[in-house]
Amino acid sequence: MLLDIEIDAKDHVDAAGVARPVLRELKLALARGEAGAVLGPSGCGKTTLLRIIAGLDRNFTGRVALPAHGRLGMVFQEPRLLPWRNVEDNIKIAAPHASAEEIAALLEAFGLAGHARHFPGRLSLGLARRAALARALAIKPDLLLLDEPLVSLDAAMALSLRERIARLIDETHVTTLLVTHDLSEAIALADRIFVLSKPPARVLATLEVATPRRLMTEEARRELTQKAQAALAHGDLI
Amino acid sequence: MIRLASFASILLLWAMLAQFSDSRHLPGPLPVLELIYSEARSGELFLALGATLARVAAAFLIAMGLGSALGYLMGRSRTIDEILDPWLVVLLNIPALVVIVLAYIWAGLNEAAAVGAVALNKLPGAMVLAREGARAQDPSLDEMAQVFRLSPQARLRHVVLPQLAPYLAASARSGLALVWKIVLIVELLGRPNGVGFKINLAFQLFDLRLLFAYALPFVAIMLAVEVFLAQPLERHVSRWRLDAPRHRD
Numbered sequence: 473m474l475l476d477i478e479i480d481a482k483d484h485v486d487a488a489g490v491a492r493p494v495l496r497e498l499k500l501a502l503a504r505g506e507a508g509a510v511l512g513p514s515g516c517g518k519t520t521l522l523r524i525i526a527g528l529d530r531n532f533t534g535r536v537a538l539p540a541h542g543r544l545g546m547v548f549q550e551p552r553l554l555p556w557r558n559v560e561d562n563i564k565i566a567a568p569h570a571s572a573e574e575i576a577a578l579l580e581a582f583g584l585a586g587h588a589r590h591f592p593g594r595l596s597l598g599l600a601r602r603a604a605l606a607r608a609l610a611i612k613p614d615l616l617l618l619d620e621p622l623v624s625l626d627a628a629m630a631l632s633l634r635e636r637i638a639r640l641i642d643e644t645h646v647t648t649l650l651v652t653h654d655l656s657e658a659i660a661l662a663d664r665i666f667v668l669s670k671p672p673a674r675v676l677a678t679l680e681v682a683t684p685r686r687l688m689t690e691e692a693r694r695e696l697t698q699k700a701q702a703a704l705a706h707g708d709l710i
Numbered sequence: 711m712i713r714l715a716s717f718a719s720i721l722l723l724w725a726m727l728a729q730f731s732d733s734r735h736l737p738g739p740l741p742v743l744e745l746i747y748s749e750a751r752s753g754e755l756f757l758a759l760g761a762t763l764a765r766v767a768a769a770f771l772i773a774m775g776l777g778s779a780l781g782y783l784m785g786r787s788r789t790i791d792e793i794l795d796p797w798l799v800v801l802l803n804i805p806a807l808v809v810i811v812l813a814y815i816w817a818g819l820n821e822a823a824a825v826g827a828v829a830l831n832k833l834p835g836a837m838v839l840a841r842e843g844a845r846a847q848d849p850s851l852d853e854m855a856q857v858f859r860l861s862p863q864a865r866l867r868h869v870v871l872p873q874l875a876p877y878l879a880a881s882a883r884s885g886l887a888l889v890w891k892i893v894l895i896v897e898l899l900g901r902p903n904g905v906g907f908k909i910n911l912a913f914q915l916f917d918l919r920l921l922f923a924y925a926l927p928f929v930a931i932m933l934a935v936e937v938f939l940a941q942p943l944e945r946h947v948s949r950w951r952l953d954a955p956r957h958r959d
Contacts, residue, residue: 526857527856527857528853528856528857544857544858546854546857546858548850548853548854550850552850552851552853552854554851554868554869554872555950556872556947556950557868557872557950565860565864565868566858566860567858568861568864591950593950593951607858611858
C-alpha cells in the first residue's frame, strides 16, 4: 500500500473552545498507481482529511502511512499560485529540479504554453487550476492530492479538465487521491470510491470501479451511482 | 508636469520673498547658487556631502537590516514578540536627542557613536512596520510552501519577501527621510565634518547663504534617490499587480 490511513479521531475546536467531531474511525488505503476518490457531502471533513494526509494538520489521533521521503503534489481548492511570479516561475520554484524541457512539456500538455509569462492574476480560475495541476506534477509526485479539482468551473471547462485529469491518470499512473462532493466526477476519475458519511465522517462504503475512466460504460456508471446512493441513504438512517 | 510646475512655484515664491526682505534673513536663489558653485569648486561641498551621505547610508542599512529582521521575527513568533515588545515601546518613545547625547557621553565623540545613535532612532520604526508585514503574510501560501517543501532560501525569496515588500518600501522611505535629519543633528553636536557641521558654522556666523548652500544640495540628492532609485524599484517589484501605480508626469 502506498497510502494507508487510520484516523481514530479528529475534532475542530471553535473559538469558544467547544470541540466538534469531524472525523471518526476513518480508514482508507490506496495501492501504487491507483486513483481514489473521497466522496462526501459538503462540510463533511474531506478537506480536513487531505490536510492531514499532506501533513498540514497534525492535531489528530491515528496514523497516516506514506512512503518515506515520498514527494507530495497538491492542488488546493484555490490555486494558491504565487501572484508575484509568472506561471512558468511558479512551477520552477516548486520543482527546482525539473528541466526546462519537462516544464515546457507540462505547460504544453495543460494548454498553458501561451501563458507561461503571465502573472496568475491575469488567469481565469480554470487556467489557474491547470497551472496549479502542472506545478503539482512537475515535482514528479509519489502521491497527487486534488481538493475538489473541478469545483466552481463552468460546465464545459469542468468537463474538459476532467478529461485531462483522466488522461493524465491513465498515462502516468500517478497515485492520486481526490476529494469531491460530485458522484459523477468520482465515477469518471477513480479506480476506487470511498463514500463518506455526514460528520463525524467515516467511510460508509468502498466502491471498486472495475471499468475506470476510458473503459467506463453506461451500465457500470448506473450501477455505481445506485450503490453510492444506497450507501449514502443507509448512512442517513444510522 | 504638474509636479514640475509645483516645484517651479516654490522657487518663484522664494525669489519673490527674497526680493522684499533683507538678504541676511532670506538670501535669494541666485546668491545661494553662486555660493554652491564656489563651494563645489573648492571641494568643500563634496567633502561635507560625502561625509553626511556615508553616515546616512551606514545608519540606514544597520537600522533597516536589524529592525526588519527583528520585526519579522516578532510578527511570526508570539514569544519573541512578548520579549521584545517592551524594548520596542521604550525605544519608540525615547527622544532622538536623548539617545544622541547618551551615545556621545558613553561611547565618546566618535563615528561609531554617531552612526549607532542614528540607527537606534530608526530601528523601532523599521521593527513596527516589518512586524505588521509579517502578521499580514498569507497563511495559505505558507501551507503551499510547506507541502511543496520549498527550501528556506526559496521561501524567503519567493514567498516572504514579496509579501513584505510594500512594508519594507514604506519603512525605507520614511526611514531615509528620518535618518538624514537625525544625521544632521549628530553632526551638529559632535562631528568635525559633514552638512550638519557646516550648518552649525552657518548658525554661529548667522550666514543663511551658507546654510542654504549646504542644505539644498543634500535635499536634491535625497530627492534624486527617491525618484531614480526608490520609485523605479517599487514599480519593478509591483509590476505583477494589474492596478500598479502608473507612470505619472
